[in-house]
Amino acid sequence: MLQTGPELFEERKRDHIRHALDDRNQAQGLSGLDRVRLVHEALPELDWDQTSLAEPCLGRRLSTPFYVAGMTAGHGQAPILNDALAAACEARGWAMGVGSQRRDLERAEFGSARDDWKSLRARHPDLVVFANLGISQVIGATDQDVVRAIEALEPQALCVHANALQEAIQPEGTPRFAGALDRLARLCRALDVPVVLKETGCGFSARTLERLRETGLAAIDVSGLGGTHWGRIEGARAPLQSPRATAAQTFADWGVSTAESVLNARRALPGTEIWASGGVRSGLDAAKLIALGARRVGFARPALEAAKDPAPGGLVRWMETMEFELRTALFCTGCATPADLRGNEELWTVSTG
Numbered sequence: 001m002l003q004t005g006p007e008l009f010e011e012r013k014r015d016h017i018r019h020a021l022d023d024r025n026q027a028q029g030l031s032g033l034d035r036v037r038l039v040h041e042a043l044p045e046l047d048w049d050q051t052s053l054a055e056p057c058l059g060r061r062l063s064t065p066f067y068v069a070g071m072t073a074g075h076g077q078a079p080i081l082n083d084a085l086a087a088a089c090e091a092r093g094w095a096m097g098v099g100s101q102r103r104d105l106e107r108a109e110f111g112s113a114r115d116d117w118k119s120l121r122a123r124h125p126d127l128v129v130f131a132n133l134g135i136s137q138v139i140g141a142t143d144q145d146v147v148r149a150i151e152a153l154e155p156q157a158l159c160v161h162a163n164a165l166q167e168a169i170q171p172e173g174t175p176r177f178a179g180a181l182d183r184l185a186r187l188c189r190a191l192d193v194p195v196v197l198k199e200t201g202c203g204f205s206a207r208t209l210e211r212l213r214e215t216g217l218a219a220i221d222v223s224g225l226g227g228t229h230w231g232r233i234e235g236a237r238a239p240l241q242s243p244r245a246t247a248a249q250t251f252a253d254w255g256v257s258t259a260e261s262v263l264n265a266r267r268a269l270p271g272t273e274i275w276a277s278g279g280v281r282s283g284l285d286a287a288k289l290i291a292l293g294a295r296r297v298g299f300a301r302p303a304l305e306a307a308k309d310p311a312p313g314g315l316v317r318w319m320e321t322m323e324f325e326l327r328t329a330l331f332c333t334g335c336a337t338p339a340d341l342r343g344n345e346e347l348w349t350v351s352t353g
């Protein structure tokens, strides 16, 4: 029998972390980034010290264009993990998304995490942080419910996540998306905080992005195919040989690659800020996405892995590596800043083979 209520909710969140760390649930090799090459500049006309990763985020100064993409919330270990991520992000000038705050919308059933968010914000007053809710939940909520769910965190933006494949395959899924576009537009008008629409690993087609033109989004986080794959994860959670488990295999490569999603966003939503996540696994991947047009680049599973590294300083060392690699890519393309690289068509090529 399926469990219901808070126990199931907690268990699902723990399952998600475990399965996300299993390589079989990564759409490795499908991000499209292997085919993108940056153009080497043998004479950069720059000293290393003249390069800088600084990139403002929604009006706030930040020393990198990186963010940890929304992950964990709603289970017992979440505050500890979030605190470790928040401390590292605040120290290194990364932004950070939190995981779905659904529990704070449906608190009568699950109990609120409001106090956890309050204390996260109190301990990290300078952190640039993004709240997170799913579109399926937002559709059924009032604007006031949304404000109440996120206000304790005092976020710089609300990321609304779209996860159609996950909701379809998840045994306890809520695949309710009718009215999503209209709800998003109303939310953007009603809220004081900027709204960002994000996928969760299946990306965006040009057709979807065109429909978003008049919505009033502050940014789009394409979160494309190439990394953590929620169809695979929910398939791994479904009973063996059940229709959901089989369908998950059929849909194992479903989605629009991260590279293609960024190019789609650039064409379909000129003027809207593009954030790129989904299968970003190095600072060089990040540089490629910036060259394709992204302003910010996000990591989920690699940040989780680094945060769970038992070696002291593992998370910060991983962040320094991402920064160093991005800076190397800037230097070797002759760019002083991410802005010099961003969307610069002379600095990247795509192999067709």
Ligand SMILES: Cc1cc2nc3c(=O)[nH]c(=O)nc-3n(C[C@H](O)[C@H](O)[C@H](O)COP(=O)(O)O)c2cc1C
Pocket: 016, 017, 020, 069, 070, 071, 072, 073, 098, 099, 100, 132, 159, 160, 161, 198, 199, 200, 201, 223, 226, 227, 228, 277, 278, 279, 280, 298, 299, 300, 301, 302, 304
């Ligand atoms: C353990 C885990 C939990 C996640 N939970 C959420 C979530 O609650 N809300 C959300 O918008 N995205 C969530 N994501 C998706 C990520 O934000 C990101 O879009 C996706 O994992 C692709 O990035 P990656 O390939 O670097 O992991 C989660 C990812 C992981 C790994």
